[in-house]
Amino acid sequence: DQQVKQNSPSLSVQEGRISILNCDYTNSMFDYFLWYKKYPAEGPTFLISISSIKDKNEDGRFTVFLNKSAKHLSLHIVPSQPGDSAVYFCAATQTDKLIFGTGTRLQVFP
């Protein structure tokens, strides 16, 4: 039973435009939500997070939005750059562990 879902396996965006990556979850008890970025054959790196008591967190080009009523969060990247091309995982904290989604592969083309 997938508690954290990323329904879009891939996304292609032109450089300079906005990238929007989506994530849905089923457990209303999650405390924090995080986004990780992963390049092939490397470990994921932490990108940005948001507490369940907030609805927005911003860090430079990256903004995460949380809609608790819809159990939905999204990551906005503005403007998108070729170096942003990677797989993005959303994750949620559950007691003492992270639950990850299946990932979305973002490709930013010139």
Add this chain to the structure above:
Amino acid sequence: DGGITQSPKYLFRKEGQNVTLSCEQNLNHDAMYWYRQDPGQGLRLIYYSQIVNDFQKGDIAEGYSVSREKKESFPLTVTSAQKNPTAFYLCASTSDRMFYGYTFGSGTRLTVV
């Protein structure tokens, strides 16, 4: 620099053999985790440890074993009982500040030949 070191980066194993993946951290983190990545399935939790000499099963622990004899080290053994061991294995650690999530190693690609 502090970080997590996984070794080896690539590992080949014959069917029926056990193999151990190394994970060492110098971040002074209490908690350590092992995840497995397969195409289209994200990261799935195998085992985790909150403290030395204690560990818990994750969602897919069957066919794996771990030990936590030192705070810095959390090796994972893939046994012959694991039906589909070919995958990318990731080790992670964290302090008690879960808000910032985990620090991951660079991974080990295990291939059964």
